[in-house]
Amino acid sequence: MQSPTEADNQVRGILEMNAFDSKSASGQDDPALQRRLANVGAASVLFYRQPIEMVSALGAWMSAANGKRYLDCYNNVPCVGHSHPAVTAAVSKQISRLNTNTRYLVQVVDDYLEALKAKFPAELSNAVLTCSGSEANDLAMRIACKNTGHRGFIVTEAAYHGNTAYVTEVSPSSFKQGSIPDHVVTVPAPSRANYGDDIAEGFAMAVKKAISTLKIRGYGIAALLVDSIFSSDGVFGQPQGFLRAAVDIVHQAGGFYIADEVQPGFGRLGSAFWGFEYHQVLPDIVTMGKPMGNGFPMAGMVTRPEYLARFCEDVGYFNTFGGNPVSCAAGLAVLKVMEQEELQTNAHKIGQYLCSGLNSIAADHAAIGEVRGEGLFLGVDICQPDQPELADPAATVRLIDGLRDAGILAGAAGKHGSTLKLRPALCLSQAEADFFLDGFRAAARRL
Structure with missing residues (x-):
């Protein structure tokens, strides 16, 4: 849909929607x-x-x-569910016993990692835990650049992927002024309004054109980075499987597909545990966060071992609080509750x-x-x-x-x-x- 007036036609930042305006008179007596x-x-x-x-x-x-x-x-x-008793008990028990970083062997950490990996295709067998989806996407982007040798990214027009300096550059909905940098190209959301009845073909051709633009600019294609339900763009999931054609084009061009599952992941879509699974595609990297700990801050990414190993040749990666025992206890409780309560x-x-x-x-x-x-x-x-x-x-x-x-x-x-x-x-x-x-x-x- 298009907006009817010049005022309404402006792009609204993700943090401006349904938000309190501190410049207004409302609430001054609160x-x-x-x-x-x-x-x-x-x-x-x-x-x-x-x-x-x-x-x-x-x-x-x-x-x-x-x-x-x-x-x-x-x-x-x-x-x-808020304040779920099983998650509350798991966190309370673990924090009363031990909470430290991942430089030590702690059973609950690997218990969680194995339970989490069981939800993924076998090819994606290395996981790195972080504290936020922003950190997970930042790491995923760096891994994509290292393994492809390219620096260009494709995202949708109203995408939001996080708030680190690097990830903000691929989050158009975060910008109040200015525009996205030259190494990022946006494509319209996968809607009928943008692509007509053949969303798969239209979206794939938009991605193909974006790849050409990145090549002309000298960046090449490092990755197509999309939230699998296109949440910030307005929630687009149908038709099921429409992502496959675009991902194939990215792979043919030597780029990665990063599936941002921070919002659609962990069973929310009902018919599939992950958004990429719903679209029947295999990502090179998957990022996740938000629901992972049911309120306890945790996030992470999974990828192929060879991709992570190549990245770690240069800089490695360590996160002080990422994957701490309490967060893993929370995450493990979430997975158990999801299964037990169907x-x-x-x-x-x-x-x-x-x-x-x-x-x-x-x-x-x-x-x-x-x-x-x-x-x-x-x-x-x-x-x-x-x-x-x-x-x-x-x-x-x-x-x-x-x-x-x-x-x-x-x-x-x-x-x-x-x-x-x-x-x-x-x-x-x-x-x-x-x-x-x-x-x-x-x-x-x-x-």
Whole structure:
């Protein structure tokens, strides 16, 4: 969708969507808000024009200081549910016993690494643990450059891959001013609006053109780096397998495919544990983070041993807190809970239920456009009622505020911030899905 006015046509940064504006008059009498702004200053990022003070969370719900409860359909970090007792117990037990770095042999670390590697194709048998997805993507990019001998990267137009200096360069949605550097080329998101009915062919040809541009500029192609559900671009997963053609072209040109699974990974898509698995492609490197520790900060990447060995010939890699025993205890508990509670199956089942409900509501409301996604990772376009091909970011903000009033947390995505982004905990029940649909229906009526 394209935006109808010059104001709405501007690209919205990932941190500007659904965010508090410290320059506004709203919240000036809130002591907790003023305390945060005084402490963090211009780097402060808070949701909503009137930020919420949270005090606790359990399962799919969060509770505010004023006693109001919110169904959390936004925060994909607590994938097995906020404050899950099994994760809490594992972290508490391990931190009371030992927490140190990976320079020592600690059984829980290798227990976790082996459990994690079991979720990957056999070729990807070396894992490096970090503290954030940004670090994981930074390392993946460096490995790609070393092994291909090239420095150019291809990402999508509204991509977000992290916040280190190197990774920010491949995160167009982070830029408030200026533009991406010369060694990075963007391609449009894999949507019907951009490529018509043959998304696979259109996206592959865009990638092929980007490779040519990088060669002309003298960089060559180091890697195609994409979030497998294209979250920041507006959530694009269909048709299943469309990524294969683009990845083949990258490999033929001597580049790597880095699958950024920080958001879609760990069973969220329901029908597959990973986004690359959903598209039936084999990455050269996979990065992950966010839901990995269910709130305990951990991330990592996996790759082929020969790729990692070649990189380590020059500089090696060590991360003081990456892969510490407490994080591995948390990660191992997450994998066990997902299996014991069949959360990937639940994501598939409840995701289909939500999609059906959202499409039913969309049929009765002209401002609700296309519903996209897989499992419990969904995007809903908000559009001009009389011109469905035109995005309406302002209405998206109103919808998010209406959901908040109904006790539901949601976010925005897309180049213009006109897509409602939904990522509830994988433990979401049908009753909780109904609560969301009721709130969404009521908020949609007021658009």
